[in-house]
Amino acid sequence: MSAQAKSFENGARTAESTVAELSRIIAQAEDLLKSLSEEGGAAAEAVRQRVMRTVSQAKARIADTSARVRSSAIDAGRVTNEFVQDNPWKSIAYGAAAGAAIALIATAFLRRD
Numbered sequence: 001m002s003a004q005a006k007s008f009e010n011g012a013r014t015a016e017s018t019v020a021e022l023s024r025i026i027a028q029a030e031d032l033l034k035s036l037s038e039e040g041g042a043a044a045e046a047v048r049q050r051v052m053r054t055v056s057q058a059k060a061r062i063a064d065t066s067a068r069v070r071s072s073a074i075d076a077g078r079v080t081n082e083f084v085q086d087n088p089w090k091s092i093a094y095g096a097a098a099g100a101a102i103a104l105i106a107t108a109f110l111r112r113d
Contacts, residue, residue, distance in 0.1 A: 016069070019062050026062075029055050 084091045
């Protein structure tokens with residue numbers, strides 16, 4: 001797997017963890033709304049309406065972000081596959097160069113001790 005593909009994969013994982021965290025926050029906000037609904041008064045109702053609007057916007061953004069992350073990961077896979085199919089020897093050379101660079105860095109790091 002290329003470094004670019006790994007970067008996309010790590011980005012997707014980060015986005016997924018962010019979406020999970022936002023979902024957790026939304027659940028907490030919804031719990032707050034339930035407790036506010038038990039309270040009376042115009043001020044509590046105004047806060048409840050504002051929080052509901054914010055929660056709805058956050059849910060829409062989560063859905064949009066999740067769809068874009070999936071789409072970009074699929075696109076990255078397609079682009080990588082097309083490049084490897086069209087340029088097999090270049091792909092091998094890039095992989096070998098990356099392996100050699102990692103070996104040089106590891107060797108320099110281990111010799112430092």
